[in-house]
Amino acid sequence: MITLRKENRIVKVSDNEVEKYIGKGYTRVEVEQSAPLKPQPVPKTEEKNLFGATDVEPVKVKATKTKRTNRK
């Protein structure tokens, strides 16, 4: 739809009607171009432990080798 204006009147018309309205004294309304959207930084997600505390280094559990005993 194309927005046209004549004095106090705004009309929105289809492409094939534009010429007819321009013949009646309507003019195209310039649509303000909004600024292009900038990519917003993604907020960092906080690491939380099971109890809700933040900034806690995750506990690293080392796998311990167990001696394999041969049972007879």
Add this chain to the structure above:
Amino acid sequence: MSTPANNGGTNMAALNYATEYMRSLEQNFPWVLNYGALYSTPNNGRFRWVNSKTIEIPSISTTGRVDADRDTVAFAQRNYQNAWVPKTLSNERKWSTLVHPMDIDQTNMVATIGNITKVFNEEHKFPEMDAYTISKIYYDWTHEKNPDTQEIHVADNTVLTTANILSVFDSLMLKMDNGRVPANGRILYVPFEILTLLKEAEKISRSMDITSGPNAIDRRVNRLDQVQVIGVPSTLMKTLYDFTVDYEIADGAQQINMFLVHPLAVITPVSYTFSRLDAPSAMSEGKYVYYEESFEDVFILGNKSNAIQFNVTAGGGTGTQS
């Protein structure tokens, strides 16, 4: 629900009065022509039609006096100018509908042409005419020169409060006084929000009059008594509308808070009106066809444009501060 027991034991057929006799419509409260006084201005019919869509408004201007000279004879010359300002109508609107005869029967006479056109007039046509009138007068006025100063008219932009509303109104009246606008017959159109503000300010001013003595009557309140104040829904006091279908407030429209006018400053000519109901025919596939069209417009008279004053604030809402 009726049973033989509660209708006297007879076996009469139950009547549901709600479905059998409910022919009146349950609609919202109707709109009215708020600017009716401007549609009945005495200017309509005073000016000549050049053709079916143009009227011409005549005016004469003359030069002023000069010093007389007893010793010579000056050449006579024409010292007046006759001008015709053409105003061309351009607001041509139409509406139509089909009504199937069986719809009239099956809706128990609710969907009659009379009811349908009544609802159309009250809920669409009247407010649309009001929206057109106010926005066209505002547009014309802001593109017209003050005949005394030759400067383009500019609306007052003061944000209204109970403290300043009477002063703003007084300043609009003063502009009219200086423009030699008759004091009798001025009309002040305001949104209902502003009407409330006006009444509050008036109440405060009148109580101050009593406390400060009977001689200290607030002149501004007296001035308010000199005009006819008419409240209008705020949606019908905007500067710009979208008339694609019906009317709606356009983006960027401003709120008119005060519209002070003398009806002699406007003209609302109607060139052509047509309305007709055609009986069912083969062409209409057995349906009634209702059609109406009108060709009309609203103009202000440039030489009397001082008889129009506005207070307008930006944005969609009513410009008030408590």
